[in-house]
Amino acid sequence: MSEDKIGGEKAILEERRKKLESLRDKGVAYANSFRPKNSANEIHKLYGETSKDDLAEKNIKNISIAGRIVLKRVMGNASFATLRDASGDIQIYVTKNNIDESVYDDFKTWDLGDIVGVSGSLFRTKTDELTIEVWDLEMITKSLRPMPEKFKGLTDVEARYRQRYLDLMTNTQTKEIFIKRTRIIDSARKKMNERGYLEVETPMMHPLAGGAVARPFVTQHNALGRDLYLRIAPELYLKRLLVGGFDKVYEINRSFRNEGLSTKHNPEFTMMEWYEAYATMQNQMDLTKDIIVNAAKAIDCGERIQWDELEIDLGKFSQEKLSDLVLSYNKDLSKKDLNDRSALEKYFKGLGKETDKSWGTGRLLLEIFEETVEERLVNPTFVTEYPVEVSPLSRRNPDNPDFADRFELFIGGKEFANGFCELNDPDDQASRFEAQVAAKDSGDKEAMDFDKDYITALEHGMPPAVGVGLGIDRLVMLLTNQSSIRDVLLFPQLKN
Numbered sequence: 001m002s003e004d005k006i007g008g009e010k011a012i013l014e015e016r017r018k019k020l021e022s023l024r025d026k027g028v029a030y031a032n033s034f035r036p037k038n039s040a041n042e043i044h045k046l047y048g049e050t051s052k053d054d055l056a057e058k059n060i061k062n063i064s065i066a067g068r069i070v071l072k073r074v075m076g077n078a079s080f081a082t083l084r085d086a087s088g089d090i091q092i093y094v095t096k097n098n099i100d101e102s103v104y105d106d107f108k109t110w111d112l113g114d115i116v117g118v119s120g121s122l123f124r125t126k127t128d129e130l131t132i133e134v135w136d137l138e139m140i141t142k143s144l145r146p147m148p149e150k151f152k153g154l155t156d157v158e159a160r161y162r163q164r165y166l167d168l169m170t171n172t173q174t175k176e177i178f179i180k181r182t183r184i185i186d187s188a189r190k191k192m193n194e195r196g197y198l199e200v201e202t203p204m205m206h207p208l209a210g211g212a213v214a215r216p217f218v219t220q221h222n223a224l225g226r227d228l229y230l231r232i233a234p235e236l237y238l239k240r241l242l243v244g245g246f247d248k249v250y251e252i253n254r255s256f257r258n259e260g261l262s263t264k265h266n267p268e269f270t271m272m273e274w275y276e277a278y279a280t281m282q283n284q285m286d287l288t289k290d291i292i293v294n295a296a297k298a299i300d301c302g303e304r305i306q307w308d309e310l311e312i313d314l315g316k317f318s319q320e321k322l323s324d325l326v327l328s329y330n331k332d333l334s335k336k337d338l339n340d341r342s343a344l345e346k347y348f349k350g351l352g353k354e355t356d357k358s359w360g361t362g363r364l365l366l367e368i369f370e371e372t373v374e375e376r377l378v379n380p381t382f383v384t385e386y387p388v389e390v391s392p393l394s395r396r397n398p399d400n401p402d403f404a405d406r407f408e409l410f411i412g413g414k415e416f417a418n419g420f421c422e423l424n425d426p427d428d429q430a431s432r433f434e435a436q437v438a439a440k441d442s443g444d445k446e447a448m449d450f451d452k453d454y455i456t457a458l459e460h461g462m463p464p465a466v467g468v469g470l471g472i473d474r475l476v477m478l479l480t481n482q483s484s485i486r487d488v489l490l491f492p493q494l495k496n
Contacts, residue, residue, distance in 0.1 A: 012146050016111060020142045031140050034117035036066040041087030043122070044130065052124035063132055064119040065090065066140060068169065070147070074108050080131075083116065088172075091131040092118050098135050106139070113143030161492050174487075180299045181476045181488060185252060187298035188272055188291050188472070195287065197248040197274060202237035204230065204254065208449040211235035213392065213436075214257040215445045217267070230256035235393065235467065236454050238275050239422060242465055243457045250274035252472070263484040264414070266492055270472040277463040281405055281421060284466045285382050288409060288417050289317050292380070292475065301479050307412045308483050310378055317380040319407075322369055325383060329373045338365060358442055362387025362402065375413035382407045386420075392432045392448065394420035395464075411478060419468035426458035 023029040043063065047055065067083030067090075078095040096104035098120075110116065119136040148170050160167040160174070167174045189199065207226075209216040211233035221228050234253050241249050252272045259265050272291075276284065296303065296314055303314040323338055330347070337343040344364035345355050351371055355364065365387055377383070386406040388396055394404035406420035423429050433450040440447035476488040486492035 009146070013144055016142065016144045019109065019111075020144065023139060023142055028139060029142065031138060034066055034138055034140055035064075036085075036117065037062070037064045039087040040065060040067065040083070040085050040090040043090055043132075044088065047122055047130060052128065055122055055124055060122040062119070063122055064117065064136075065132065066115065066117040068143075069110060069112050069114050069116060070170075072110075072112060077104075079108065083118070084169075091125075091129055092120070092134050093123075093125070093131050094118075094134045094137060098133065099137055103137055107137060110139065111143060111146075113145070113147045114139065115141035115143070158494070161486050161494055164490055177476075177480050177482065177488060178490060180480050183298045184295045184476055184479060185472060187295045188470075189252065191287075191291050191294055192250045192272075192274060195248070197250045197276070198246060200238070200241060200246075200249050200251055202231075202234045202251060202253070204256075206231055208451050210448045210451050210454070211237075211393075212257075213390075213446050213448065215259065217256050217258050232257055233271070233469065234273055235469075236451060238273060239462060239465070239467070240454070240457050242275055242277055242422075243460055243462045247277040247463075248275070261493060261495065263486070264474075266473070266485050266489055268493060269485075271469050272472055273467065273469040275422070275465050275467040277465045279466040281384070281407060281419065281466055284419050284468050285319070285407060285409075288382075288419065288468055288470060289380070291470065292416075295475060296479055299479060305479065306481055307478055308481070310412050312412055312478070313379050317382065319382040319384060321385045322383050323365065323385065325373045325377075326365060326369050329376060330368065333368075344368065358439060358444070360387075360389050362389030366390045374410060374415070377410035378412055380409060380411045382409050391420060392436055393423055393429075395423045395425075396428070414474060415471070416474055416478075417468055417470045419466060422462070422465045422467050424458060424462040424464060426455050429458055430455050 020029060043065070047060065050058070065083060065085060067085035069081050070084045070089065071082035073080045077097070078093065081092050081094065082089050083092055094104065094107055117138050117140050118132060118134045120132045120134040123131055123133055125131050148166055160171075192199070205219065205221070205228040207228060209229040209232060211231070212235065214232045216232050217230040218227050219230060231253070233255055234251050238249055238251060250272060251274075252270065254268060255271055256268050259267060261267070293303070293314055296305070305312050305314065326338070327333060327335060333347060337347070339361060341361045341364065344361055348355055348364055348368055348371070351368075353367070353371060359367070384407045385397065385400075385403045386394070386408070388394065388402055388404045391404035391406050394406045397403045397405050404420055406418075408415055408419075409417040423432070433448065433455070436448040437450050440449070473485050473488055476482070477485060480488065482488050
């Protein structure tokens with residue numbers, strides 16, 4: 001920031017503090033007695049189509065609203081200003097013919113950003129703008145710092161994230177994104193409740209790192225004198241509820257993964273995860289589709305949507321096997337190669353990528369898929385039959401035990417959901433936990449711990465079930481056409 005700008009802001013702050021001191025002297029600083037009866041949006045909805053003559057005939061009085069001054073035009077004995085509340089903007093007309101002259105003189109000194117309360121009647125100006133003619137006016141909160149410039153707004157992208165309150169204050173498009181986010185989540189919750197699912201809450205601090213393959217955050221519990229892990233996923237706790245007798249459960253949860261920052265990843269994120277006993281993969285894919293299509297309807301964005309440069313049709317969901325997609329997009333690979341570790345390793349290295357000696361054919365197959373196929377799946381595509389090696393909590397396919405009954409949903413080249421038939425064989429699960437522990441001992445920081453209590457729970461018997469995790473942040477990005485996850489999180493994590 002330039003010295004001139006710093007000096008200018010310092011002068012503004014000093015001037016506004018003097019005004020605040022004057023308010024303190026009068027005993028009216030930071031008032032808390034004004035109670036608005038109306039909102040800007042409500043007034044426009046009720047009277048936005050009412051003509052000037054009809055407004056005059058109806059003589060609508062007792063309108064009261066509180067909001068921030070975002071525009072002001074002082075013209076001698078009468079002035080106009082625009083107030084912004086949580087719902088929108090409305091113009092006010094202030095004249096010393098209607099209010100005490102001293103109050104009007106004070107109003108002329110009030111600044112953009114000040115929060116005020118007004119009461120009055122409705123009329124239309126010569127330019128036909130719906131306006132409140134003010135009969136009572138009071139200062140509620142004095143703004144000490146200036147708002148961003150009206151026409152430039154908060155143009156610095158990083159400042160928008162670090163000072164989201166200024167972004168919301170000045171950018172109605174930003175506010176609309178977060179209103180839509182809430183509607184999308186409400187739509188998903190409504191769909192689950194309609195299907196008879198029970199919404200639950202599970203711990204966010206876990207004694208063991210598990211529920212997904214990811215690097216955890218570690219925290220210290222002083223009273224217990226032990227490390228705990230911020231939740232990677234709620235999976236193992238939700239499945240304990242299936243053991244306990246609930247058949248359909250879901251949680252809209254905050255999860256944490258100790259990964260890098262990017263336009264696609266934030267270390268703290270929101271998922272909706274659900275489990276249904278005796279379900280099939282197909283009906284859970286159908287439910288996942290319904291949730292997404294209904295969310296699109298909830299914010300009126302339609303089925304054909306734009307996401308960055310991609311045109312996506314939510315009316316065209318498809319289903320493909322992972323191995324078929326790899327063969328389709330990698331013509332130099334044969335079906336026989338998919339079971340040959342050395343062939344897959346050679347091919348992956350030919351793509352300019354490094355491999356790890358701990359990777360088996362399943363991991364190599366997945367790596368090739370992610371490198372060559374994933375970003376090409378533009379319209380919604382359910383990818384099925386993942387290798388068991390990369391699916392440590394999934395049930396094996398009875399016809400091909402090297403593969404799991406699992407699906408992932410891709411839209412616009414990005415993963416949106418992960419679902420699978422849950423592994424309920426405690427011995428099989430124990431052996432997979434042991435493999436994860438071995439991987440962790442070999443240096444894999446994303447591998448899971450051995451959860452002995454979860455094995456004990458499975459030994460009591462868990463019904464066959466399908467579970468799904470759906471990324472809420474990414475769904476909001478898709479439906480609001482945002483390319484960065486930071487634009488759909490109110491307060492994203494940022495570097496210093």
